[in-house]
Every structure is written in C-alpha cells, then in structure tokens.
Amino acid sequence: MSAFAPKNYRPETRLVHAGIQRSEFKEISEALFLTQAYIYDSAEECEARFSGKIPGYVYSRYSNPTMSMFEQRMAALEGAEAARSTATGMAAVTAALMGQVKAGDHVVAAKALFGSCRYVIEDWLGRFGVTSTLVDGADLKQWKNAVTKNTKVFFMETPTNPTLEVYDIAAVADIAHDAGAKLTVDNVFATPLYQSPLALGADCVVYSATKHIDGQGRVLGGVILGSEKFIMDHVHQVIRQTGPSLSPFNAWVLLKGLETLSVRVERQTKTAGLVADALAGHDKISRLIYPGRKDHPQADVVATQMKAGSTLVAFEVKGGKEGAFRFLNGLKLVGITNNLGDAKSLITHPTTTTHQRLTPAQRAELGIGDGLVRFSAGLEHPDDLIEDLLTALEKV
Numbered sequence: 001m002s003a004f005a006p007k008n009y010r011p012e013t014r015l016v017h018a019g020i021q022r023s024e025f026k027e028i029s030e031a032l033f034l035t036q037a038y039i040y041d042s043a044e045e046c047e048a049r050f051s052g053k054i055p056g057y058v059y060s061r062y063s064n065p066t067m068s069m070f071e072q073r074m075a076a077l078e079g080a081e082a083a084r085s086t087a088t089g090m091a092a093v094t095a096a097l098m099g100q101v102k103a104g105d106h107v108v109a110a111k112a113l114f115g116s117c118r119y120v121i122e123d124w125l126g127r128f129g130v131t132s133t134l135v136d137g138a139d140l141k142q143w144k145n146a147v148t149k150n151t152k153v154f155f156m157e158t159p160t161n162p163t164l165e166v167y168d169i170a171a172v173a174d175i176a177h178d179a180g181a182k183l184t185v186d187n188v189f190a191t192p193l194y195q196s197p198l199a200l201g202a203d204c205v206v207y208s209a210t211k212h213i214d215g216q217g218r219v220l221g222g223v224i225l226g227s228e229k230f231i232m233d234h235v236h237q238v239i240r241q242t243g244p245s246l247s248p249f250n251a252w253v254l255l256k257g258l259e260t261l262s263v264r265v266e267r268q269t270k271t272a273g274l275v276a277d278a279l280a281g282h283d284k285i286s287r288l289i290y291p292g293r294k295d296h297p298q299a300d301v302v303a304t305q306m307k308a309g310s311t312l313v314a315f316e317v318k319g320g321k322e323g324a325f326r327f328l329n330g331l332k333l334v335g336i337t338n339n340l341g342d343a344k345s346l347i348t349h350p351t352t353t354t355h356q357r358l359t360p361a362q363r364a365e366l367g368i369g370d371g372l373v374r375f376s377a378g379l380e381h382p383d384d385l386i387e388d389l390l391t392a393l394e395k396v
C-alpha cells in the first residue's frame with residue numbers, strides 16, 4: 001500500500017488524490033475493501049495488531065482501508081489532523097457530542113438547528129443528565145450569558161437549516177475557550193470548500209456526507225474531524241466501542257463523490273445565486289434569504305468567514321402553508337423532498353418535514369414561517385430551473 005496525501009496541493013487537487021492507498025495491483029481508482037475482518041500470519045502477529053504494537057487493520061467496525069481513504073481525504077481537505085467516518089450525519093453529530101460530555105455537564109447551542117440535532121441536544125442528552133441552553137446564534141452576548149461552570153460544549157450549524165443564518169465561528173470559539181469549553185460546528189451547508197471552522201478556531205467539525213459529499217442521492221454517511229488529540233480523547237472510543245460506523249461500500253461511493261465535489265458545488269452555487277436574483281422581489285414572495293446577497297442579515301460575517309455563498313436559497317411564499325403547497329405542487333422539474341445537496345434540484349417545506357417536531361411558537365421564533373421553502377440547486381441548466389420556479393409561483 002502507498003499513501004498519497006500532499007499537504008501543499010489546493011483543495012480541488014486534494015479532493016481527487018489525497019488519502020489514496022494503492023494495493024500491489026496499482027489500481028487507478030480507489031479499491032473497495034468489502035471485508036469485515038483481517039487474517040494474521042501468526043497468533044503473535046494477531047496479538048501485536050490487537051494491542052497496537054504493530055500497525056494494521058483489525059476489524060472494520062473501526063478501521064478499513066476504504067474507510068481510511070475517505071477519512072484521510074476529508075482530513076486533507078479540511079486541514080484536520082484526524083477524522084472518523086460514520087454511517088450518517090446524525091451518527092457523526094451524536095458521537096461527537098456524546099464523546100465530549102458526561103452526566104452533570106452542560107451544552108450551549110444555537111437554537112436554529114436541523115430538527116434531529118435539536119432533538120439530540122435537548123431530549124437525548126437530557127436523558128443522560130446533560131443539560132442544555134439554546135441561544136440566538138447571531139447574538140454573541142447570549143452565548144456568553146448561557147455559560148455555566150459545567151459548560152463543556154458549544155454547538156452550532158452555520159449556515160443554518162433552513163433559514164441560512166450565518167454565525168461568527170471565530171467569535172463564538174473565543175467565548176467557548178474562555179469558558180473552558182470546546183466548539184463543534186456542523187458545516188454541512190457551507191461544505192468543506194466554502195468554510196473552514198477548524199482554521200477559525202473550532203475544535204471539531206461534523207458533516208452529513210449524505211448531502212453534497214455524495215451529491216448524487218445514493219448513500220448516507222457522516223464524518224467527524226479535529227486534532228489527533230480531540231479525536232483520540234472524545235471520538236475514537238465512542239466509534240470503536242459503540243459502532244455507528246460507515247460501511248466500506250458507502251465510503252467508496254463517498255470517495256468517488258469527493259472527486260467531483262468542487263465542480264458540482266461551484267456550479268450549484270452559481271445556479272443558486274441566479275435563482276436568488278431571479279426570485280428576489282417577486283410579488284408572490286415575502287422574504288428571500290441567500291448568503292451570497294448583500295441583503296443577507298449577516299452579510300458582514302459571510303464576507304469574512306465564507307469563500308462563497310451557498311447552494312441553497314430560502315424564501316417565504318405568500319399565503320402560508322396553502323400558498324407554499326400550491327407553489328410546490330406546481331413544480332415540474334424541481335423535486336419535493338426533505339434532502340439537499342443533490343445533482344437534482346430539490347425543494348423542502350421545513351414546517352411539515354425537517355422542523356415538524358417544533359411547536360408553531362418555536363418555529364416562529366426561528367423565522368420558519370408556514371410559507372417558507374428551502375431550494376437546493378442541482379446541476380440542471382439554471383434557465384430551466386428559473387422557468388419552473390416562476391411558472392409554479394403563478395399558481396400561488
């Protein structure tokens with residue numbers, strides 16, 4: 001096996017080459033190692049591999065060459081020392097959080113969260129004696145005021161799902177560190193190409209690889225990244241002993257997804273910007289949020305923290321749920337779904353899907369109106385998409 005992970009190459013090059021381990025057959029494409037376990041030449045070698053005295057794979061719940069290639073490629077892209085892959089994005093979020101806390105600890109998180117992340121923090125961690133405070137992520141004073149002597153973890157996603165708010169990672173990381181806590185950032189909406197939380201001071205980054213990293217609607221996956229120490233102290237044992245692991249097959253699909261990530265995300269961002277500009281000010285839309293536009297509520301943070309806008313656009317269709325449903329049912333090309341980051345353009349109605357569990361008051365507090373929809377740009381021609389969206393708006 002030979003490794004190839006040059007640190008000085010640009011992200012596009014790392015996405016194609018980093019982390020590759022070639023077998024003696026010198027295959028071009030990354031090999032898929034569909035194996036659960038490994039054979040040893042002797043009982044002594046088996047003992048030494050198990051104790052870690054000699055390196056090598058032991059069991060695919062926690063190490064497999066295809067998983068390693070995916071983890072190393074992600075680490076090279078993110079500028080992280082270490083990574084661990086998981087079966088889904090939620091497995092990554094849950095393992096990263098559970099690995100950092102014990103009963104009696106406290107978590108501070110921005111309240112604008114993907115529904116399942118909010119469930120894990122508020123309900124799931126609560127079952128094990130971990131308390132939490134949810135704050136307005138854009139208000140630095142609220143992060144500071146929420147700290148208690150038991151605060152161990154700060155958590156945010158930025159841009160947020162679905163309202164695309166953007167929070168100041170460096171400022172929140174400073175508050176976390178002053179409090180003796182660590183910051184974990186869910187970077188799904190930014191992608192590793194547009195925002196680098198570790199470089200901004202975060203301690204841990206998590207992804208749902210199900211979104212842009214696969215990008216073609218095939219497999220679920222997740223990844224947790226940080227320093228070698230962070231991963232060994234907080235993540236390694238959780239994954240190894242509890243087993244929320246990525247399958248080698250899915251790791252292989254995700255590796256192939258990474259090869260085309262930059263081309264897809266660049267094109268999808270350009271399309272999302274064109275869609276935002278075509279819909280802004282439309283008389284059937286009361287509000288439009290796009291991190292690439294000057295009228296974004298945190299445009300100054302976007303400018304300093306992100307390399308480009310987003311592949312997503314959120315907008316509020318007039319007429320509440322009824323108006324939004326008329327619009328969605330009028331679409332011919334854009335698919336109604338709860339997913340995002342795909343080659344196919346997709347649209348989501350958060351109130352009835354991803355954020356259904358929240359009360360109407362909680363949704364109102366987050367700016368998730370009944371008419372809000374989240375558009376995820378695909379790879380179609382932008383003019384076809386704009387035509388489809390404008391035609392469907394006529395039905396409202």
Ligand SMILES: Cc1ncc(COP(=O)(O)O)c(C=O)c1O
Pocket residue numbers: 088089090091093114116117157161186188189207208209210211220221222
């Ligand atoms: C911001 C964010 N985090 C985490 C997840 C969970 O990812 P997965 O569906 O791969 O478990 C999602 C899924 O939509 C998401 O949007």
